[in-house]
Amino acid sequence: MMRLRNAMVLAVMLALVTAGCSRLTFIRPSSKSKSIPFPEAQVEHRVSDSAATKRRLATQDRLRLATQRLGSGDLVSAEREARMLLKDDPGSADAYTVLAVIRSQQGNTAQAGDYYKRAAELAPARGGALNNYGAWLCANGFPAEALVWFDRALAAPGYATPAAALANAGGCALKTGQYERAGRDLRQALSLDPDNSYALASMADNEYRQGRYFEARAFTERRLAAAPADPSVLQLAADIETKLGDKAAASRYVQRLRAEFPSVTANPGETTRP
Numbered sequence: 179m180m181r182l183r184n185a186m187v188l189a190v191m192l193a194l195v196t197a198g199c200s201r202l203t204f205i206r207p208s209s210k211s212k213s214i215p216f217p218e219a220q221v222e223h224r225v226s227d228s229a230a231t232k233r234r235l236a237t238q239d240r241l242r243l244a245t246q247r248l249g250s251g252d253l254v255s256a257e258r259e260a261r262m263l264l265k266d267d268p269g270s271a272d273a274y275t276v277l278a279v280i281r282s283q284q285g286n287t288a289q290a291g292d293y294y295k296r297a298a299e300l301a302p303a304r305g306g307a308l309n310n311y312g313a314w315l316c317a318n319g320f321p322a323e324a325l326v327w328f329d330r331a332l333a334a335p336g337y338a339t340p341a342a343a344l345a346n347a348g349g350c351a352l353k354t355g356q357y358e359r360a361g362r363d364l365r366q367a368l369s370l371d372p373d374n375s376y377a378l379a380s381m382a383d384n385e386y387r388q389g390r391y392f393e394a395r396a397f398t399e400r401r402l403a404a405a406p407a408d409p410s411v412l413q414l415a416a417d418i419e420t421k422l423g424d425k426a427a428a429s430r431y432v433q434r435l436r437a438e439f440p441s442v443t444a445n446p447g448e449t450t451r452p
Contacts, residue, residue: 237267244276253280271301275310287318298327305337309346316350324350341370345377352384360384375405382414391421409435409442416445 244259257280263273278293294311301307312327328347332340348364351357361384367377382397398415412435419428428446435444 233266237263237270240266241270241272241276244273248276248279253283256280269300271297271304271307274300275307278310278314290314291318302330303334305331305334305339305343308334309343312343312350313346316346316353321350321353325354341367341374341377344370345374345380348384349376349380352380352387357384357388373404375401378404379411379414382411382418386414386418386421391418394418395422407434407438409439412438413445 240259240263244256244263247253247256247259256276260273260276260280263270267273274293274297278290278297281287281290281293291311291314294314298307298311308327308331312324312331315321315324315327325347328343328350331337331343332347337343344363344367348360348362348367351360351363360380364377364381364384367374368381371377378397378401382394382401385391385394385397395415395418398411398418401411402415412431416428416431416435419425419431432444432446435442
């Protein structure tokens with residue numbers, strides 16, 4: 179759960195829309211400025227702009243500033259900007275997404291979920307908002323309900339990053355024991371984004387749970403080549419090698435886990451998996 183939650187927070191902060199590192203996608207404003215999410219310059223306002231245009235550009239400026247403050251770790255300023263944005267535009271799904279990330283970083287998981295849900299309700303046709311709420315649900319003990327939101331994200335017209343929702347859906351289906359769906363969604367995600375670290379780790383776990391240890395080993399090796407290791411993937415790799423009877427390889431993964439993550443308890447044997 180911690181692994182998914184941390185990845186979610188990082189993905190929103192960086193406003194990523196690729197699936198590889200991002201199970202949570204930030205909802206971009208309509209501006210085409212390439213400075214998003216952390217611009218160095220604000221939108222230039224022209225005297226000839228209409229009042230409505232000026233308001234729209236001002237809200238975009240406010241959102242950029244909120245995400246910039248969020249990225250720098252200034253949660254107080256980020257929340258202030260997001261609140262001011264909501265005052266100007268009560269229907270801003272983006273502002274609620276920023277508030278959700280802030281609450282998540284502050285450890286207020288429940289309120290973060292409320293904000294993600296509100297963003298999804300305000301933007302029911304935006305795949306990113308739907309995927310965000312699904313990711314929160316899956317990370318917080320509601321995997322079956324999360325699958326509904328991932329399906330909605332995938333059905334959203336113009337959703338630009340379906341690999342993100344597919345990877346999330348596959349990992350969440352795995353939690354519910356739906357191995358067939360997990361394999362289907364994860365393979366689709368990897369066909370779109372072969373280096374999606376979350377999809378690779380989930381696929382390795384899916385193969386492991388079904389007793390296909392050589393296949394699980396292959397996906398674990400791909401996962402370790404795609405991104406820096408985390409404790410769960412190193413433990414999984416050790417479990418796989420134990421099943422394959424390679425005690426030396428299993429020991430190497432355990433030693434690596436202890437060396438790279440000394441605060442994590444390494445299990446030299448097999449981890450129990452549902």
